[in-house]
Amino acid sequence: MTEQPLLRLRGVTKTYGAGPASFLALKGIDLDIEQGEFVAVMGPSGSGKSTMMNILGCLDTPSTGSYTFQGVHVETLTRDQRALLRRYQLGFVFQGFNLLSRTTALENVELPLIYRHEPKARRRIAALEALEKVGLHGWENHTPAELSGGQQQRVAIARAIVSKPSVLLADEPTGNLDSKTSREIMELITGINRQSITVLMVSHEPDMAAYAGRIIHFVDGCVDSDVLNPEAPR
Amino acid sequence: MIWNTLLLSLRAILRNLMRSFLTILGIVIGVAAVITMVTLGNGATRAVSDQIASMGANQLMVVPGQMMGPGSEGAQSFKIADVNAIRSQITSARAVAPVVNKSETVIFQARNWSTSIVGTSNDYFLVGGWTLAGGRTFSELEERAGRAVCVIGETVREKLFQRENPVGGEIRIRTFSCQVIGLLKAKGQAAMGQDQDDTVIMPLRTVQRRITGTKDIKRIVVSIKDGASIDSAKSRLVQLLRERRRLGPSEDDDFRVMDTRQLAETVTGTTKILTMLLGAVAAVSLLVGGIGIMNIMLVSVTERTREIGTRLAIGALENEVLLQFLIEAVMLSGLGGLIGILLGNGASVALSGVMGVPYVFDSSINLMAFFFSAFIGVLFGFFPARRAARLNPIDALRYE
Numbered sequence: 001m002t003e004q005p006l007l008r009l010r011g012v013t014k015t016y017g018a019g020p021a022s023f024l025a026l027k028g029i030d031l032d033i034e035q036g037e038f039v040a041v042m043g044p045s046g047s048g049k050s051t052m053m054n055i056l057g058c059l060d061t062p063s064t065g066s067y068t069f070q071g072v073h074v075e076t077l078t079r080d081q082r083a084l085l086r087r088y089q090l091g092f093v094f095q096g097f098n099l100l101s102r103t104t105a106l107e108n109v110e111l112p113l114i115y116r117h118e119p120k121a122r123r124r125i126a127a128l129e130a131l132e133k134v135g136l137h138g139w140e141n142h143t144p145a146e147l148s149g150g151q152q153q154r155v156a157i158a159r160a161i162v163s164k165p166s167v168l169l170a171d172e173p174t175g176n177l178d179s180k181t182s183r184e185i186m187e188l189i190t191g192i193n194r195q196s197i198t199v200l201m202v203s204h205e206p207d208m209a210a211y212a213g214r215i216i217h218f219v220d221g222c223v224d225s226d227v228l229n230p231e232a233p234r
Numbered sequence: 235m236i237w238n239t240l241l242l243s244l245r246a247i248l249r250n251l252m253r254s255f256l257t258i259l260g261i262v263i264g265v266a267a268v269i270t271m272v273t274l275g276n277g278a279t280r281a282v283s284d285q286i287a288s289m290g291a292n293q294l295m296v297v298p299g300q301m302m303g304p305g306s307e308g309a310q311s312f313k314i315a316d317v318n319a320i321r322s323q324i325t326s327a328r329a330v331a332p333v334v335n336k337s338e339t340v341i342f343q344a345r346n347w348s349t350s351i352v353g354t355s356n357d358y359f360l361v362g363g364w365t366l367a368g369g370r371t372f373s374e375l376e377e378r379a380g381r382a383v384c385v386i387g388e389t390v391r392e393k394l395f396q397r398e399n400p401v402g403g404e405i406r407i408r409t410f411s412c413q414v415i416g417l418l419k420a421k422g423q424a425a426m427g428q429d430q431d432d433t434v435i436m437p438l439r440t441v442q443r444r445i446t447g448t449k450d451i452k453r454i455v456v457s458i459k460d461g462a463s464i465d466s467a468k469s470r471l472v473q474l475l476r477e478r479r480r481l482g483p484s485e486d487d488d489f490r491v492m493d494t495r496q497l498a499e500t501v502t503g504t505t506k507i508l509t510m511l512l513g514a515v516a517a518v519s520l521l522v523g524g525i526g527i528m529n530i531m532l533v534s535v536t537e538r539t540r541e542i543g544t545r546l547a548i549g550a551l552e553n554e555v556l557l558q559f560l561i562e563a564v565m566l567s568g569l570g571g572l573i574g575i576l577l578g579n580g581a582s583v584a585l586s587g588v589m590g591v592p593y594v595f596d597s598s599i600n601l602m603a604f605f606f607s608a609f610i611g612v613l614f615g616f617f618p619a620r621r622a623a624r625l626n627p628i629d630a631l632r633y634e
Contacts, residue, residue, distance in 0.1 A: 054628055057547075059547060059627050059628050059631075060626075060628055079552065080551050080552065080553075083546065083549050083550065083551050083552075084549065084551070085549075086547060086548065086549040087548065087549020087550075088549070090549075092547050092548070094544075094631065096540075098540060098541075098543070098544040098547075098631065099544075100249070100541055100544070101249075101541075102249045102250070103245070103249055107245065111545070111548060112548045112549065114238050114241060114242060115238070115545075115548060115549050115550050115554070116549075117238055159548075
């Protein structure tokens with residue numbers, strides 16, 4: 001049995017639009033990501049980094065090329081099959097937090113478990129545990145409007161990890177936060193990575209990317225550099 | 235999956251109480267309006283048919299001419315021989331009464347009152363289902379001799395005699411005096427609204443001789459024995475009168491035989507049409523309520539596009555999102571329908587009390603209003619739900 005990386009992209013391209021107005025966002029990406037890595041994807045806007053994240057997150061499909069997730073060819077899956085893959089294997093953290101408004105932190109964190117049909121008692125225990133992990137013990141019954149930006153992002157991280165995913169995808173997780181809060185969030189994410197959850201993060205701030213063990217630079221739809229970061233906190 | 239989605243829908247409804255309330259309100263008003271209108275209409279129909287039944291069941295009325303009203307003047311009137319022929323030849327007839335009526339002013343002491351004078355026989359009381367509150371009906375001698383005696387209705391008693399006992403009193407009509415020998419038990423308003431108790435009843439011959447001055451009879455009322463067929467009595471009556479009036483086979487009837495059932499059908503038919511009209515107006519408000527639901531669901535999808543994106547990213551299936559929105563819509567419109575049914579029936583009970591019509595619970599209109607509101611919920615919930623569920627998660631997430 002040959003060694004199979006967790007995520008493997010081979011010759012992945014992505015075209016938006018059709019005809020003369022079409023735009024090639026990704027120009028043939030080959031990439032392997034191993035279990036347990038912490039990868040930061042950097043690059044200017046329009047460089048294709050978000051497009052690649054959407055493909056890795058199974059939110060979008062490549063135009064050509066192949067993407068295997070634990071040996072499964074994602075490009076052949078249906079919409080619902082990809083949804084199930086997200087449900088059981090992936091956790092998402094977004095720049096805009098994307099919490100349900102007027103809904104308590106606890107209910108927000110419970111949401112992925114409802115879709116996983118966990119029984120009520122187990123759902124509650126797991127959600128409380130996740131909230132404690134992100135340092136929000138005692139804030140369970142607050143709605144997003146009653147929480148600061150940092151706290152909202154912690155709720156979002158709790159929601160992403162409550163289902164114990166194998167990969168955490170974070171799209172500019174600190175984009176809307178001040179630098180002190182950003183560092184706290186990054187330390188939280190680093191801690192999650194130490195519990196052998198693979199982390200993929202898009203960021204354009206070098207300070208934040210510096211937490212990652214591997215930094216990939218995107219320019220113009222291609223991988224410009226792919227380097228290990230020995231300075232990363234371990 | 236249903237149970238989970240039910241939980242998600244319930245949370246979404248409770249999370250947006252104000253929006254849910256507004257959605258429900260439209261349906262509540264629509265359903266309550268339809269139920270109230272139709273229930274009141276049914277009550278009015280019931281009231282009318284009850285009153286017609288109180289006129290006496292199994293009743294036939296024979297009038298000369300084909301049309302009711304002024305057009306009948308030219309047709310040949312009936313004579314007392316016709317009445318006797320009907321009485322002897324229609325075996326299923328229980329009572330046959332000739333009727334002549336005229337509006338006259340009746341006077342007692344210093345009070346006068348304009349009322350309807352009816353000239354007839356004792357059978358009239360039987361046919362009309364009248365009972366006496368006091369006194370007696372006509373004697374055979376009084377009928378045969380055309381004596382000036384009368385039986386008066388409750389309204390006439392009230393207007394002329396007030397607190398005095400009318401029986402034995404003398405009232406004056408035109409130039410003659412008439413002794414009151416009996417008082418009718420009150421019957422109240424008739425189906426068309428006229429006061430049935432506003433009447434003075436005299437022997438036929440008295441009215442013919444002293445008031446109308448002819449031997450004509452304006453109509454004949456017949457009551458049929460219980461259990462006998464009205465239709466066969468009617469056809470035999472028609473046959474008999476055609477013979478007596480010497481109508482050839484090619485000639486049309488120059489008289490008309492109507493039964494109470496027909497009359498009831500005519501009158502209740504009118505109120506039923508009115509009920510349908512009111513119901514239709516109310517149905518429009520139900521439709522408006524449904525459009526309100528559709529609007530709010532559409533707006534809420536726009537509002538909730540990011541939320542839907544989040545749900546899809548977390549791993550919700552398209553069907554789960556669709557089902558959640560459907561359940562939300564059905565729950566809201568179902569709840570609105572239930573509240574509307576309670577409110578509509580409450581208003582119906584209250585208003586039918588005020589209007590003096592019976593409250594008639596109509597399960598079919600309740601069920602119809604409920605299922606229509608649920609149907610609107612499904613219909614108008616489905617399209618926004620489908621739009622929501624088919625969104626690409628990335629587009630939904632980035633939606634501003």
